Amino acid sequence: MRDDPILTAARQALAGLALPGGAPLLDAPEVSGPVLAGGRLSLSITTTADAAPGLAALRAEAETALRGVPGASGAVVTLTGEKPAPPNLSRPAASKPAAAPARTLAGVRHVVAVASGKGGVGKSTTAVNLALGLRALGLRVGILDADIHGPSLPTLLGLHGRPRMGKDRKLLPMQSNGLAAMSMGLMVDAETAMVWRGPMVMSAITQMISDVDWGTLDVLVVDMPPGTGDAQLAISQGTNLSGAVIVSTPQDLALIDARRGITMFRKVDVPILGLIENMAHFICPDCGSEHAIFGTGGAAAEAKRLGVPYLGAVPLTMELRAASDAGRPITAREPDGTLGRIYTDIAREVWTGLDAQGATPRHANMQGA
Numbered sequence: 001m002r003d004d005p006i007l008t009a010a011r012q013a014l015a016g017l018a019l020p021g022g023a024p025l026l027d028a029p030e031v032s033g034p035v036l037a038g039g040r041l042s043l044s045i046t047t048t049a050d051a052a053p054g055l056a057a058l059r060a061e062a063e064t065a066l067r068g069v070p071g072a073s074g075a076v077v078t079l080t081g082e083k084p085a086p087p088n089l090s091r092p093a094a095s096k097p098a099a100a101p102a103r104t105l106a107g108v109r110h111v112v113a114v115a116s117g118k119g120g121v122g123k124s125t126t127a128v129n130l131a132l133g134l135r136a137l138g139l140r141v142g143i144l145d146a147d148i149h150g151p152s153l154p155t156l157l158g159l160h161g162r163p164r165m166g167k168d169r170k171l172l173p174m175q176s177n178g179l180a181a182m183s184m185g186l187m188v189d190a191e192t193a194m195v196w197r198g199p200m201v202m203s204a205i206t207q208m209i210s211d212v213d214w215g216t217l218d219v220l221v222v223d224m225p226p227g228t229g230d231a232q233l234a235i236s237q238g239t240n241l242s243g244a245v246i247v248s249t250p251q252d253l254a255l256i257d258a259r260r261g262i263t264m265f266r267k268v269d270v271p272i273l274g275l276i277e278n279m280a281h282f283i284c285p286d287c288g289s290e291h292a293i294f295g296t297g298g299a300a301a302e303a304k305r306l307g308v309p310y311l312g313a314v315p316l317t318m319e320l321r322a323a324s325d326a327g328r329p330i331t332a333r334e335p336d337g338t339l340g341r342i343y344t345d346i347a348r349e350v351w352t353g354l355d356a357q358g359a360t361p362r363h364a365n366m367q368g369a
């Protein structure tokens with residue numbers, strides 16, 4: 001990536017920019033990037049809430065400069081908050097319940113579960129777009145559909161055919177929009193999986209995790225089965241999860257379910273990376289007006305009460321539904337659009353949460369490269 005002509009041009013485009021104190025932007029330790037992923041450039045500037053307003057103009061200027069780089073299909077420059085690790089991000093070893101040894105994947109740095117307390121809240125849609133948001137940050141990302149009974153990844157990513165067998169009799173994940181992807185929906189037909197019960201589901205999921213040649217990944221996103229039953233608990237205990245993201249809709253009832261999800265992960269000492277509020281408000285496809293049907297602020301207040309980070313709100317839009325159902329996820333199609341940015345911002349928060357546990361963002365490693 002170091003010698004990519006687009007990256008070289010990007011650095012040239014940023015060469016004249018400086019931080020308010022006068023330090024050249026590209027030399028500043030708080031700057032990560034530029035990174036080129038999927039034809040798009042991104043750069044992040046770590047700052048504090050107090051200093052952020054003073055960097056807004058620079059952020060916009062840097063973004064404009066990167067957008068003008070020939071060959072780049074888009075550019076995002078973000079101000080990233082430096083946060084202390086949320087209190088629940090520590091795993092007290094003493095309270096870890098006895099469980100089967102968790103599976104660790106050699107080349108995978110973090111496994112992140114995307115879960116919901118109940119079905120239909122948009123968990124799979126969120127998992128796919130979160131994975132693509134992480135990808136847009138320059139990370140190597142895989143996605144595993146652990147929803148054996150209702151696999152939606154093949155539809156959401158427009159995947160067809162069967163995965164091939166690679167070396168050592170390991171399955172090769174399929175590739176879509178820069179993601180390595182695996183789903184039981186690619187392996188067996190829906191009727192077959194439908195009759196599987198507890199132990200078969202568990203063994204199918206653990207096989208999909210460990211018998212797949214995931215290669216080197218920064219993050220493997222696991223789209224969990226909906227609910228908080230034994231299967232979910234077993235996956236959480238049997239897989240070395242770095243953290244969990246909970247998806248909820250704003251209705252009170254769904255938040256009760258989200259609470260259940262949080263409780264379940266806490267039971268097995270999996271850190272909660274945060275709560276994503278899906279279908280937070282409705283955007284009218286005709287006039288673009290916003291309608292907060294379930295009020296505003298409820299999920300954010302609930303997240304605060306529960307002591308988990310509030311990662312952001314995704315609106316209910318026709319555009320998102322249509323893109324998902326057509327297998328052309330919105331964050332891949334329009335990374336710089338309103339929805340693409342929402343997911344990329346959420347992804348950045350998630351990565352920051354993982355970072356607080358000792359991960360180093362790949363783009364930070366590449367800074368100044």
Ligand SMILES: Nc1ncnc2c1ncn2[C@@H]1O[C@H](COP(=O)(O)OP(=O)(O)OP(=O)(O)O)[C@@H](O)[C@H]1O
Pocket residue numbers: 116118119120121122123124125126147150152226278279314315316317318320321322324325
């Ligand atoms: N923010 C959104 N705006 C519009 N439609 C959405 C949004 N989020 C999800 N949907 C739509 O809602 C439906 C359910 O979403 P999805 O399959 O992601 O939910 P899920 O929680 O994974 O469901 P299940 O638990 O049944 O697997 C899909 O048709 C999806 O396109």
